[in-house]
Amino acid sequence: MKSVRTLxxxxxxxxxxxxxxxxxxxxxxxxxxxxxxxxxxEPGITxxxxxxxxxxxxxxxxxxxxxAGLNVAALQxxxxxxLLTLNNxxxxxxxxxxxxxxxxxxxxxxxxxxxxxxxxxxxxxxxFGTRVYSSFSTVSAQLNFCQAAGEIGQEAVFTPKGQFGALxxxxxxxxxxxxxxxxxxxxxGGFYQRSLTNMEPLTRPKCWKKGIWQDKRCGAYPLxx
Numbered sequence: 457m458k459s460v461r462t463l464x465x466x467x468x469x470x471x472x473x474x475x476x477x478x479x480x481x482x483x484x485x486x487x488x489x490x491x492x493x494x495x496x497x498e499p500g501i502t503x504x505x506x507x508x509x510x511x512x513x514x515x516x517x518x519x520x521x522x523x524a525g526l527n528v529a530a531l532q533x534x535x536x537x538x539l540l541t542l543n544n545x546x547x548x549x550x551x552x553x554x555x556x557x558x559x560x561x562x563x564x565x566x567x568x569x570x571x572x573x574x575x576x577x578x579x580x581x582x583x584f585g586t587r588v589y590s591s592f593s594t595v596s597a598q599l600n601f602c603q604a605a606g607e608i609g610q611e612a613v614f615t616p617k618g619q620f621g622a623l624x625x626x627x628x629x630x631x632x633x634x635x636x637x638x639x640x641x642x643x644x645g646g647f648y649q650r651s652l653t654n655m656e657p658l659t660r661p662k663c664w665k666k667g668i669w670q671d672k673r674c675g676a677y678p679l680x681x
Contacts, residue, residue: 489603490630494628501628503521503587504584504587513563516559517563522620522623522628524589526608526612528592529601532598539602539603540610541606544612548609555619564581567581601635603634604631604633608630
């Protein structure tokens with residue numbers, strides 16, 4: 457029994473180490489998160505309305521929202537390292553540094569134009585940034601958010617310089633949709649989520665030594681189901 461159990465566990469560990477693409481990380485059939493292309497004027501897409509904003513200013517706001525969302529994912533989604541949310545975020549900061557800098561400058565000028573003083577404009581910009589970051593805080597939809605952010609972040613790395621804003625127009629709806637809780641579509645009721653939770657300890661290297669489960673380090677061998 458112990459040898460059979462060890463073989464099953466070893467297969468699970470190998471599967472976790474050499475994981476499938478992001479679309480299959482958490483679900484047999486993932487929730488549909490994609491949505492229509494946006495301009496930034498849609499309610500809730502950039503967190504707050506930007507009255508009188510030009511097309512360039514709306515795109516800058518979208519770019520800043522996408523950057524912030526992928527930044528949050530880089531911090532929150534490291535529990536699944538194969539999503540590469542941290543590596544991809546660091547790479548896109550390098551690739552799109554110039555465009556992100558311009559986006560920030562465009563936003564700064566927008567808030568300054570709509571404020572009485574330059575200081576009030578800076579305060580408004582800071583408040584906008586805080587709201588953007590807070591809008592990506594999620595618990596009940598974390599798996600959806602991390603999966604979506606992983607896919608978008610991977611695409612961002614290969615997006616040509618100067619096109620990060622266009623990427624945000626294309627995928628911001630998807631990232632916002634991922635914040636709404638939804639679960640396994642192939643087996644409604646959370647079947648796979650329960651199995652994933654039970655299997656998680658099997659991926660901890662410290663729990664194994666030469667293919668044998670270490671009870672003293674990790675407790676009783678976890679049951680699958």
